[in-house]
Amino acid sequence: NAGVTQTPKFQVLKTGQSMTLQCAQDMNHEYMSWYRQDPGMGLRLIHYSVGAGITDQGEVPNGYNVSRSTTEDFPLRLLSAAPSQTSVYFCASSKPGLAYEQYFGPGTRLTVT
Amino acid sequence: AQRVTQPEKLLSVFKGAPVELKCNYSYSGSPELFWYVQYSRQRLQLLLRHISRESIKGFTADLNKGETSFHLKKPFAQEEDSAMYYCALKGGGSNYKLTFGKGTLLTVNP
Numbered sequence: 001n002a003g004v005t006q007t008p009k010f011q012v013l014k015t016g017q018s019m020t021l022q023c024a025q026d027m028n029h030e031y032m033s034w035y036r037q038d039p040g041m042g043l044r045l046i047h048y049s050v051g052a053g054i055t056d057q058g059e060v061p062n063g064y065n066v067s068r069s070t071t072e073d074f075p076l077r078l079l080s081a082a083p084s085q086t087s088v089y090f091c092a093s094s095k096p097g098l099a100y101e102q103y104f105g106p107g108t109r110l111t112v113t
Numbered sequence: 114a115q116r117v118t119q120p121e122k123l124l125s126v127f128k129g130a131p132v133e134l135k136c137n138y139s140y141s142g143s144p145e146l147f148w149y150v151q152y153s154r155q156r157l158q159l160l161l162r163h164i165s166r167e168s169i170k171g172f173t174a175d176l177n178k179g180e181t182s183f184h185l186k187k188p189f190a191q192e193e194d195s196a197m198y199y200c201a202l203k204g205g206g207s208n209y210k211l212t213f214g215k216g217t218l219l220t221v222n223p
Binding site: 031033035040041042043044045048050058059090092094100101102104105106107 | 119122145147156157158159162199201203209210211212213214215216
């Protein structure tokens with residue numbers, strides 16, 4: 001098992017550019033989520049999904065879109081990057097009924113200039 | 114609304130000293146509380162949860178509903194305990210969301 005994988009590891013964008021952060025898991029977990037980690041702010045939930053075809057907003061969803069067409073994949077899209085989106089992004093997954101035990105990916109460090 | 118507060122951004126202790134990382138929460142129902150840890154260059158991972166009342170790597174945490182706290186304790190800190198620690202809360206029922214505190218960076222000095 002690869003667990004939760006994220007690509008890319010690092011990315012630099014210019015303001016206004018768009019990109020997709022990829023997240024995949026091979027553990028057949030139904031629950032997946034995206035967080036951003038900022039110094040002094042901890043982890044904040046962006047979007048989450050309880051299964052294929054079902055997504056919902058977290059604490060800081062503005063500027064981000066998600067979709068869940070398969071159980072394995074949960075991409076995060078930045079439609080028009082802003083410097084405020086400079087952060088480290090983590091994807092996580094968990095089994096249904098065990099949402100507290102989230103398995104995290106290695107993270108994507110994004111810089112928007 | 115659910116909220117988790119970790120009042121200390123940084124905590125520094127010497128090896129062998131006791132350590133306590135504070136966590137307070139706000140939630141109207143019956144919460145589930147957890148501690149996650151992120152060692153340098155490693156992924157964030159679950160350390161322990163209050164329901165299991167277990168000791169992991171010498172750490173324990175007791176849920177105090179009266180004081181709405183879930184402090185993480187270890188009697189004798191080790192250098193390998195140096196890491197970022199996050200307290201997290203899960204609401205009851207089918208609420209899948211975890212709310213994390215802002216984290217405490219623990220440094221254990223030799």
